[in-house]
Ligand code: SF4
């Protein structure tokens with residue numbers, strides 16, 4: 001994620017402080033603990049339990065960077081690739097209270113909060129939630145499908161720490177097909193236009209599927225240039241088991257192919273993905289999963305191990321951090337992680353400098369200054 005320089009400096013200070021003095025209780029390895037006390041069902045795909053594992057490069061350094069806060073799972077759309085509305089179908093009418101949301105934010109302590117869902121603009125207290133987060137000096141990505149921006153814009157005040165992050169998976173025809181409703185693209189564009197005109201920061205969020213034509217993503221960014229947006233997020237889709245249409249998801253090799261020309265796009269447009277993460281998507285460098293960098297809180301509790309797969313929900317953040325067998329997840333450890341290259345698992349690894357190479361710092365600085 002990209003922020004104004006003053007905020008980037010604050011984030012760098014937070015990372016430096018936590019890398020220097022990580023909380024010891026968050027750093028334990030539970031990978032071999034597959035007993036009844038462990039609420040997670042671990043599917044061992046790599047070494048057998050107890051066998052030697054190469055230490056995780058960030059072992060002894062776990063801490064949260066971005067909290068994924070889901071105040072509700074209800075949505076006004078039914079997108080083809082959405083795992084959320086399917087996985088949480090039985091609890092879709094539940095909502096977190098404002099106090100629960102802010103309590104989770106304080107408990108976690110991450111400097112960035114991504115408000116997602118469901119559709120967060122359906123949350124009755126969304127204005128007060130954002131206000132509460134800004135009072136806590138959090139940087140906010142409000143992830144929305146854009147349908148309700150115009151209706152609810154009056155509940156917010158522009159702030160450099162607040163971004164409306166609008167979901168757009170392609171130009172009008174493709175986007176409306178992906179969200180399974182005509183007119184959504186037009187309304188989302190009207191929404192982002194209104195937000196920009198009112199002085200808000202606005203970025204877009206695009207998920208890349210097997211059928212995505214990257215030339216269309218380029219055309220989408222060209223179209224959006226007229227609105228002078230504040231960045232674009234781009235990530236390959238995760239293959240949710242709850243989504244029946246398996247054809248839409250990609251293998252790692254598919255992702256490498258799909259993102260092979262991403263550098264050219266990154267030169268032309270303001271991509272919010274870090275250069276190291278883009279290297280990873282192109283298959284130029286390996287990164288380990290650092291899902292603990294992006295914890296998720298929703299109506300069932302702290303979702304473990306990550307935003308994408310669910311082996312359980314914990315009542316407290318402390319429990320999520322101390323009881324999750326983090327070492328049992330990631331590429332080569334769990335079959336469900338095999339083709340995952342999604343930003344919430346790997347952007348923290350890039351931000352934390354894992355598997356760093358000479359020149360990374362300079363590239364990062366260039367990226368921040370652009
Ligand atoms: S807008 Fe988001 S939450 Fe709603 S169905 Fe689409 S992907 Fe899911």
Ligand code: SF4
Nearest residue numbers: 289306329337340345
């Ligand atoms: S690799 Fe992906 S699916 Fe697996 S734990 Fe990490 S973020 Fe979750």
